[in-house]
Amino acid sequence: MGTGSDPSWLFDFTGTVLPVFLALVVGIIAVSAGRGLLQWSRNNKAPLQSIPARIVSKRTEVRQQQSQEDSLSSRTSTTYYLTYEAEDGVRREFKVEGQEYGMSAEGDQGILTYQGTRYHGFQRRTSYSTAE
Numbered sequence: 001m002g003t004g005s006d007p008s009w010l011f012d013f014t015g016t017v018l019p020v021f022l023a024l025v026v027g028i029i030a031v032s033a034g035r036g037l038l039q040w041s042r043n044n045k046a047p048l049q050s051i052p053a054r055i056v057s058k059r060t061e062v063r064q065q066q067s068q069e070d071s072l073s074s075r076t077s078t079t080y081y082l083t084y085e086a087e088d089g090v091r092r093e094f095k096v097e098g099q100e101y102g103m104s105a106e107g108d109q110g111i112l113t114y115q116g117t118r119y120h121g122f123q124r125r126t127s128y129s130t131a132e
Helices: 008-045 098-103
Strands: 049-066 074-086 091-096 109-115 118-124
Touching: 049 091, 074 098, 091 098, 091 109, 091 118
Parallel strands: none
Antiparallel strands: 049 074, 049 109, 074 091, 109 118
């Protein structure tokens, strides 16, 4: 199977290698879509839960993409995460909007509402000091 004067290697490539490669690509896409649908289905079947929790950690994930046409331009996106700890010690991390991330502080306590891996919100418990 060389690339010399014999053109039969091209038929081996298009008849064997290319279909296997395409089947692998289609298989990877199908598995990814299936996993996403399975997670979506599990979340829909999970009960909506509201539990006492506190924020124990905040983190961000920044991604920068360089434009291929123009090496001087780039695009940056930030994803925000909050980690909550329930009274039983179990920790759960959820992706949140930037505004909620900015208004949250480690140590905030309140009621966490979620459904499976789906975040529905966090209602802070307000506490006021009466010391004067």
